Amino acid sequence: MNIEIFLGRFHPLIVHLPIGFVLLAFLMMLWAKRSKSTSFHQAISFSLLLGAASALGSVILGWLLASDGGYDDSTLFWHRWLGIGVALLTIFAWLVNAGKIKASQRVLPATLWVSVILIGLTGHFGGVLTHGSTYLVQYAPGFIQKMLSENATANEDISLPSQPDSIAVYQHLIAPIINNKCVACHNESKKKGGLILTSQEDILNGGEQGEVVMAGDPYESGLFQRVVLPQTSKKFMPPKGEPLTYSEIKLLEWWISGGASFDEKLLDKPLPKEIETLLLKDFHVSVTVKPYYERVAVEPASAESIDKLTAVGFSTKPLSADNNFLQVELTADSPTFQQIEALLEVSEQITWLNLGGKGITDAMLPVIGKLPNLTKLSIEQNEITDEGVQELRKLAHLQYLNLYGTKISDKALESIKEINSLNSLYVWQTDVSQEAIEALNEDRPNLTIDSGFQFENVN
Numbered sequence: 369m370n371i372e373i374f375l376g377r378f379h380p381l382i383v384h385l386p387i388g389f390v391l392l393a394f395l396m397m398l399w400a401k402r403s404k405s406t407s408f409h410q411a412i413s414f415s416l417l418l419g420a421a422s423a424l425g426s427v428i429l430g431w432l433l434a435s436d437g438g439y440d441d442s443t444l445f446w447h448r449w450l451g452i453g454v455a456l457l458t459i460f461a462w463l464v465n466a467g468k469i470k471a472s473q474r475v476l477p478a479t480l481w482v483s484v485i486l487i488g489l490t491g492h493f494g495g496v497l498t499h500g501s502t503y504l505v506q507y508a509p510g511f512i513q514k515m516l517s518e519n520a521t522a523n524e525d526i527s528l529p530s531q532p533d534s535i536a537v538y539q540h541l542i543a544p545i546i547n548n549k550c551v552a553c554h555n556e557s558k559k560k561g562g563l564i565l566t567s568q569e570d571i572l573n574g575g576e577q578g579e580v581v582m583a584g585d586p587y588e589s590g591l592f593q594r595v596v597l598p599q600t601s602k603k604f605m606p607p608k609g610e611p612l613t614y615s616e617i618k619l620l621e622w623w624i625s626g627g628a629s630f631d632e633k634l635l636d637k638p639l640p641k642e643i644e645t646l647l648l649k650d651f652h653v654s655v656t657v658k659p660y661y662e663r664v665a666v667e668p669a670s671a672e673s674i675d676k677l678t679a680v681g682f683s684t685k686p687l688s689a690d691n692n693f694l695q696v697e698l699t700a701d702s703p704t705f706q707q708i709e710a711l712l713e714v715s716e717q718i719t720w721l722n723l724g725g726k727g728i729t730d731a732m733l734p735v736i737g738k739l740p741n742l743t744k745l746s747i748e749q750n751e752i753t754d755e756g757v758q759e760l761r762k763l764a765h766l767q768y769l770n771l772y773g774t775k776i777s778d779k780a781l782e783s784i785k786e787i788n789s790l791n792s793l794y795v796w797q798t799d800v801s802q803e804a805i806e807a808l809n810e811d812r813p814n815l816t817i818d819s820g821f822q823f824e825n826v827n
């Protein structure tokens with residue numbers, strides 16, 4: 369077995385011989401034709417004989433080398449059969465030239481033309497097998513790379529969903545690494561070490577030496593251990609082809625440490641800073657979701673409208689120096705509907721609104737429902753009921769909603785459930801039941817609900 373590989377590894381050395389000999393015969397043929405000389409006949413014959421012999425040798429050694437596996441199947445297919453084609457054509461050319469096969473004058477030149485073209489193609493596929501498809505043009509001038517990159521890119525099978533929350537860790541990050549670097553030798557037909565890495569089931573089944581993934585412990589997992597050995601180690605994976613990159617190793621380590629789940633999403637758990645950084649660097653995935661008010665821009669509110677608000681008992685402050693959003697708070701008690709309606713003067717700009725404990729009623733909430741950029745609303749300790757809360761369903765960007773100490777009940781949660789952007793909800797000291805909260809939490813796991821439940825139990 370090993371002797372085959374030992375011999376096979378001479379293939380790259382001797383393949384250069386037939387290339388030289390056949391090319392030489394081809395050039396002599398062209399020259400002889402041009403100078404109408406017959407004195408090349410013997411030399412062409414000798415050159416073709418050496419070409420045929422070395423081509424045959426190359427085919428045999430190449431076959432042995434390929435038996436070791438680990439090459440891209442379709443590239444290998446073309447390289448192998450084109451190479452065999454070259455050997456057969458060269459033998460044929462020699463026989464024709466030596467008069468052992470009777471053929472018309474035109475056959476020899478035609479055969480040599482085809483051989484030379486096939487040699488070029490075979491050599492190209494051979495290069496792709498050993499150096500990868502990007503080797504040749506890696507340092508090419510930009511315009512050539514651009515022309516080629518429209519057809520092929522190095523990472524073409526890594527296509528990530530554009531939204532970070534739809535990225536599945538195994539499917540989108542881990543499987544592509546394994547497919548690119550391991551599956552050539554670990555698949556249904558080529559189970560090196562008894563290990564198949566093409567499906568969840570096979571990965572969990574492990575190889576001859578047992579399991580290769582120990583959920584939670586990469587350092588005990590063959591799948592990880594093997595890729596971080598010194599590259600000179602016999603056990604280093606992949607034994608052939610490109611080793612894993614630093615990012616790929618880190619992703620694999622993080623995936624196994626986190627429990628090696630096959631269906632977890634990227635944002636299901638907090639991401640370590642390092643993973644966040646490499647996702648951004650290598651995959652251009654940004655997982656830090658900016659707050660709404662940093663993603664949109666509004667015109668500044670006019671001084672006149674701010675004055676109007678102040679006149680009816682509101683205080684306004686800019687949210688930050690970078691944008692025109694406003695934080696607005698009611699300072700007056702028990703406002704009239706008209707006072708509240710004044711908010712519409714700056715409806716675009718209000719992003720934080722505090723009306724806590726000021727005698728707000730259901731009748732005023734339709735006004736609040738018309739503030740399109742509201743992200744934070746405090747209306748706690750007011751006489752608000754389920755009916756009023758219905759008006760808040762239209763707040764498409766609301767993230768924080770404080771309803772503590774209001775008159776709402778379970779029914780309000782039905783309206784609140786429709787506010788998809790919401791991530792913090794305060795409902796303690798209301799008639800909302802623990803069951804309803806649990807049901808909402810099940811529907812919306814990312815929504816933090818503060819119900820003050822434990823405090824009430826203590827009382």
Ligand code: HEC
Pocket residue numbers: 437438439546549550551552553554560561562563574575576577578580590591592594595602603605606607608609612
């Ligand atoms: C060129 C072929 C080739 C490639 C590519 C390859 N392997 Fe292997 N792998 C082997 C061979 C051969 C064995 C058996 C000999 C050994 O255990 O070292 C093996 C064995 C293993 C084993 C041990 C299985 C057992 O239980 O005995 C693990 C784990 C493994 N490979 C992981 C990987 C990973 C991970 C990758 C991708 C990063 C990979 N291999 C890529 C050829 C390959």
